[in-house]
Structures are given as C-alpha cells and as structure tokens.
Amino acid sequence: MQKPSLEFNGVWKRYNLIAGAAALGAAVLLASVFRRAGWFFDRDGDGIALLLGVLGIITLVIKGWQHRRESRLDAADIYVMGGLSSTVSAPGELVRHRPFRAMDAAAFCCFGLALMYTAGLLAEPVSPEGNVQEALRWAAYGSFGLLLAGWQAMQSKLLQASGSGRRRSSTEKLPAAASDAAAWGVQLFTLYAVGSSLAVWLGWIGGTDYMLRTGDIRLSSAAARLAGYVQYSNTLGAIAAALLVWQWLLQQLSRSRLLRISGALLAAPCLTVLLLTESRGALLVLLAAAAGGVLLAPRGSRLNWAGRVAWTFPGAIAAAAMAWSWEAGGGADNGAGQNIAAVLMAGLLYASSAVLLIQTSLHSTHSAAAGMKRMQSVIGILLAFTALRTVAYSWSSARFNPGEEEALATGMSRLSMYKDGWHAAGDSWLLGYGARAWELLRGSLPSAPHASTEIHNGYLDMLLTGGAVGLLLLAGLGVLLMREAGAKSRLGMLPPFVLLLHAAIDVDMCFGIFWLLLFVLAAAGSGLEMTAEQSKTGEASPRFSRRTHPEMLDAVAPDQLPTAPRFRR
Helix, strand or coil: CCCCCHHHHHHHHHHHHHHHHHHHHHHHHHHHHHHCHHHCCHHHHHHHHHHHHHHHHHHHHHHHHHHHHHHCCCCCEEEEECCEEEEEEECCEEEECCCCCHHHHHHHHHHHHHHHHHHHHHHCCCCHHHHHHHHHHHHHHHHHHHHHHHHHHHHHHHHHHCCCCCCCCCCCCCCCCCHHHHHHHHHHHHHHHHHHHHHHHCCCCCCCCCEEECCCCCCCCCCEEECHHHCCHHHHHHHHHHHHHHHHHHHHHCCCHHHHHHHHHHHHHHHHHHHHHCCHHHHHHHHHHHHHHHHHCCHHHHHHHHHHHHHHHHHHHHHHHHHHHHHHCCHHHHCHHHHHHHHHHHHHHHHHHHHHHHHHHHCCCCCCCHHHHHHHHHHHHHHHHHHHHHHHHHHHCCCCCCCCHHHHHHHHHHHHHHHHHHHHHHHHCCCCCCCCHHHHHHHHCCCCCCCCCCCCCHHHHHHHHHHHHHHHHHHHHHHHHHHHHCCCCHHHHHHHHHHHHHCCCCCHHHCHHHHHHHHHHHHHHCCCCCCHHHHHCCCCCHHHCCCCCHHHHHHCCHHHCCCCCEECC
C-alpha cells in the first residue's frame, strides 16, 4: 500500500495548526462578547467592533487580490460534475469557478443593514446616535461573516496545496473538514458559557444581575433565575437551548469521535442551565427543535435522534431540581460540606447521562452488547426516578409552578406591545423610524405607558427601525444562514433555527453574542459530515453532495470521482 507523501503530511500538519488557532480564536471572541453582558450595551463592544472591522477590511483586500489573480486564467474546457462547474486552463491544471457561498451573501446582508442605518441619518431618525451605533454593529457582524467565509475559502486552497495540481492517491486521507475548527470553537465556547453560568448559581462568580432573586411569581416560579454573564435569563436560556441542540447534532452527524464524546458530555449541563433560567419560551423552542429533528432526520436514524434527546432530560432535570432545593436551603451559605456534596451529586448525574449518550453515539443499538443495553436501561431508570422525585419535591414545596395564572401575565403584556408596535410601524412602513424607535415612541402609543424599553420581538423591532427594507434584509440574512447551516444535512439548520425562532418572542437580536454565535453555528453546521451509519440510511454522502465545494474534488482519487458528461464551448 502506498504511503502518504511527505508533502501531503506537511500540509496536514500546517492545516491542523491553522485549524487549532482558528478554533481557539473563535472561542475567545465568543467568550469575550459573552463576558461583556453579551454585547447588549454599545459601550461594551466598541473594541470588538473595531477589531472585527479591521479584520474584515483585510479579508476583503485578500479576496479582491485572489479574485483578480484567478480571473486572469484562460478557461478552455468545462466539466460538469454533480452540478458543479470547473475549468481547465492547461493540461493537468484544474481551475474552479468559485461557487455561490451563502456565508458571503449573509455578510453582505449585514453590510446592507449597516448602509441602511447610515443612510437613515439623512432622514432625521428618532435617534441619530442610535443609528450610528447600529451601523457599527452591523458592519462588525458583516466583517465577522467575511472572516468565516474567508476561512472556508482558505480551507479549500489548503486541500489543493499538497498536490500542486496532481490528484492524490486513495491512500492519502484528507485532513479534517474545515468545519471541525468552527465546531471545536463552539465546543470551547459552550464549556465556558455553561461552566461560568453554573458557577454563578453556586456562588463562585458574583456580579450585578447575574442572578435574579424575587418572590414575584410573574418573574420566577422558583424565586431564583439564572442570568449569568449576559444578565438576562431569557437570552441565556435561548443560547443554552441552541448549544444543546448543537450537542445533539454533533452526536448525530459528526465523524469525529472526540466531537461526539464532547457533545455527550456537555448536553446535560446545557439543559440544566436552560432549566435554571426558567425561560419558558426557550424551553418551548427547544421542544420544537427536538420534534423537528425527528422529522428531518433520515428515516433509519430517527430513533437515534429521539434517544439522544430522551437520555439528556432525566439527569439534567434531576440536577436542576437539586439546584433549586439547594438554593432554597440557603445556597452558597449552606457551608462548604453541603456545597461540595451538591457539586459531587451534580457531577454524578451528568456522568450518568454522559455514559448513556456516549454509548448511543459510539455504538448503534443493533451492535451494542446485551450487557451494555441492560446497563443503559438501569441508569436510565435511576435517572428518571431521581428526576421525578426531585421535581415532585420541588412542586410540593411550592417552588415550581409555572402554571399559575399570575405567571401568564408576561405573555399578555407582550401581546399588548406587539399590537401597539404593529400599529406604529404602519405610519412609517417602508424605511422605519430609525434605531431605538420603540424606546422613544412607546409613550405615545394607544396602550401607553409600556414599562419595557424593548419590544421583545426582533423582527417587529426591525420593522419599526428599518421598515420593510430592513425587514427584508434581516429575513434574507436568516434564510442564508439557515441555508449555510443545512448545506450537507437538513439537521444542521436546527441550532440556528432555535435562535431565530426565540428572537420572535424576546430581545435576543439586541445582543451581539446572538449574531456572532449564529454565524459560527452556521459555519460549523455547514460542514458536519455524515456518520457511516447515516450513509446507510440513504442520505447523500457529503463528499459528492450538491453543496460539496469543487476545490475538494482535487483531494479525491480518480477512481472515486463520479462520472459526468463533458462539454466544450
């Protein structure tokens, strides 16, 4: 058997170093924004916006130089392979037409919104300063999208670099997909976001508005809600829900054993954070995504998806109920002994859930040994019993009752805001009022006064601030990111779907972390490769799917290429 060339191994090592740096950079950026109240306040993101803007300009310059260089090559032939076109400029040299990249288009949607807010300064908006800040934000988001698109393009170039135009033999394995870097970036950020949030609950991290403690049942049915570094429980809940669906997605689709194991380890803690936020909207969106996964998964793997969802809940519910009881007993003031016991118990619950999920991810139910199946059943029963017992205790102690009539008052208040906001948008439906429209107009609306300075609906807020033009750009941005995330599997659309759906009932779009995480999830989901098990179910192999980047075809041996007709000009 032919061994991989030294040149190919050199590219592999170089690629791994660059991919590791990219993963760490993405995680650090997300963690920095998350730490600064999620970039809700404009002053918290000035430095980040400047950094992203500079990097975006550099990326544009590099893209322009590469485009000019490639446009000089004279094409002679056109090949059609699986719906992708390529050109040959000289014998043995393969030059590709650049395919449509949804990430590039999404970035330019952000630039379009930045330009809209800038141009709105000429129309005397309600808040000129707000328009300037919004323009800077959207320019930063667009620059970040260009960075991710540039990373995808660079990955394609690296896949060609080791062969200098030749086709590699089938014995030379490809480096890991570029999306693995984005996936590891998400995993590192998940570890930070979930770990810091649980540390806040345990009292290890203290800060203003990190926890909401109140006896008002309209705000909290457990008298304590986790808000974490973002300082807003509902947005933290939405982030936790999206990250949890991402963990399920990794276990279902990733070919990387380490990524699947990390997904199994982080799933239950993500759900615990979601439950401790008491965000009912985020929980409903999570259940919708779980049900959507059953519908979108290939028929032969739907039970696997449902199993991963089911095995996550018992341990997380038990851990959350235990955390509520611990908080009711005095929280961090209980003493070191009780605090250590609580941490050890939570660790045991998470480990039990992780064992079930790891076994489900690494072994199919058909191939698992009978003893392993029995162990899974015993652990599952124990976790379910613990969850039911702790929840029943919490309910009997009047610590958890979201069905109270008073607890539904928030929903009625939101409906009143949506109604007034819709009527106000009709007076300036094309271009909107400019940034901070709801905050400055709410006093003059029919049902005034409204206490909230945010309308709690990202799409309606854009209709007020940017009119129909802004709403169309926003909708296009969402569609493009969903398309990018679902490039190789429809399941990839679920994590962005969670964020975009929850934004329809809350203020998530006001947070910079929302958009940056949405971009990273789309980039990471676009390259998740199917497991061998899923390939058997009939879903297209990612290597030759319609969205496979043409640059990757150079990395495939000739006998593996699909046959296709050849056309001449």
